[in-house]
Amino acid sequence: MSKRFYLTTAIDYVNGKPHLGHAYEKVVADVIARAHRSLGQETFFLTGLDEHGQKVQQAALAEGKTPQAYCDEMAAAFEGLAARLGCTNNDFVRTTQPRHKQVVQQILSELYTQGHLYKAIYEGFYSAKEETFLTDKDRRADGTFDPFYGEVVRLQEENYYFKLKDHQQWLIDYLEQNPSFVYPEFRRNEVLGFLKNNILEDLCITRPAARLNWGIPLPFDPDYVTYVWFDALNNYISIPAAQGDPGVPPAFAPKGMTSTGSLSLWPADLHIIGKDILKFHSVYWPILLKAMGAPLPKKILVHGWWQKDGQKMSKSTGNVVDPLAVIDEWGVDAFRFYVIRELDIGPDGNWTDAGFRARYSAELANGLGNLVNRSLSMLKRYRNGIIPRPSNELAPDAERVISETSDLLENNRLQAALQAIWSLITRANQYVDHTAPFKLAKDQAQAERLDEVLYNLAEVCRILAVLLWPFLPETASKIYAQLGLAGLPDKAHLSRWGGLAAGHAIGTPAPLFPRKESPAEERK
Ligand code: ME8
Secondary structure (H helix, E strand, O other): OOOOEEEEEEEEEOOOOOOHHHHHHHHHHHHHHHHHHHOOOOEEEEEEEEOOOHHHHHHHHHOOOOHHHHHHHHHHHHHHHHHHOOOOOOEEEEOOOHHHHHHHHHHHHHHHHOOOEEEEEEEEEEEOOOOEEEOHHHOOOOOOOOHHHOOEEEEEEEEEEEOOHHHHHHHHHHHHHOOOOEEOHHHHHHHHHHHHHOOOOOEEOEEEOOOOOOOOEEOOEEEEEEOHHHHHHOHHHHHHHHOOOOOOOHHHOOOOOOOOOOOOOOOOOEEEEEHHHHHHHHHHHHHHHHHHOOOOOOOEEEEOOEEEOOEEOOOOOOOOOOHHHHHHHHOHHHHHHHHHHHOOOOOOEEEOHHHHHHHHHHHHHHHHHHHHHHHHHHHHHHHOOEOOOOOOOOHHHHHHHHHHHHHHHHOOOHHHHHHHHHHHHHHHHHHHHHHOHHHHOOOHHHHHHHHHHHHHHHHHHHHHHHHHOOOOHHHHHHHHHHOOOOOOOOOHHHHOOOOOOOOOEOOOOOOOOOOOOOHHHHHO
């Protein structure tokens, strides 16, 4: 069986409710997954949860629950969000699942046997909040630690370490020889800059079970549990391993399992992550995989962070965006559209409610919605909803946009792809204004011209459904249904001009994006 296109998101911490950042990352991944499937590529999209660690243990304790009961409740909320977003993930990993824990333990055993791990005493600073050790290099100019780290205490502790620093030069060479490994390029330069200006320390991969027991026990030393990042990063390979993926080195397959070869995933084609976890993914993870003798993922796609009204979102200031509330009020596609259209993959973004409303009104209601509604309504009114003889006046415009969109999607340029699609919407709306079918309809001598115009408009609507499928699947399906077409517009080849046949009867037009009154009007 051929290898599938395998993409992943970061796995979310469960110590709080799902937020805009989590929802955004899932939408990015889902658009890419749908785009690949639409091109006929078998695709496997994995997302899930990072459930171990001190913060989760504390959050559970604060609610008087066992960590597992707490995680189970949170998992329902996160899985619910993925479903509401229309995510087509093929699996949902939870790091507390036996299938994951078993593979992580196997990886630990192998690395230990092969001499990649050693035990040593650490003496220094520790931030419980960030579950991380700090050194003097982490101090600010005035000698204090950033409040981000919370209370920093001195600690003497024996732990297991992974030999990270032996691989520093190898990683620098790898990043230089594989310029597309980290995207966007400025993030790759950031990693290279970090590696060239710092000496890597070996990575502490355990915490004493006496201090933290909500983690995966070391198979060779039950006094320790696995450090959350070592546990979490391995989800990307533990799920393929647990399913018998032949791409995973056999040593990491669960005991007694022989590869069936039926699901070939590893190496991952794309890890989608936010900027704050770049170092874990582009330094620790590749080195860990190298030590494991596993092939590296092909690409790490790094997105920026959302702010709200120009400020960091935080529960304490109350300036958070609740993705579910937005979806309840505006529909899932309005949410998917805004986050992808507003924020290119790379820089930080700023959510404003006014900006959201403006895009909804201009681009969705007046742009796409109006085009589809008036095109199909005129076809209904003037031709009884029957598609006239094919004509190809707008074919060159459509073909240009189809090819641009496909190139942009291939390079994960999602925002630019939406801009390209909208250029076709604008072109078609202008075409309505220029050709004025409502005037043509009054003149019997213009009947043929009206047929041409109506065909071009209906066909552009059909093609838009296919192009929009990865981004706005609900809307794309509605357009198809209103056109009276069976099935889903979920295959890129359907976008070829001329799909609507003369004599086909369309369905019933209905507004795709109902116009909403502005808050000022609502108060009147
Ligand atoms: O970091 N805007 O989990 P997490 C955009 N468990 N993206 C954001 C964001 C924001 N305001 N806030 C967070 C973790 N994210 C680890 C990952 S992966 C092996 C382990 C993104 O719940 C963040 O950058 O803190 C990350 O990619 C994802 O949400 C999960 O963050």
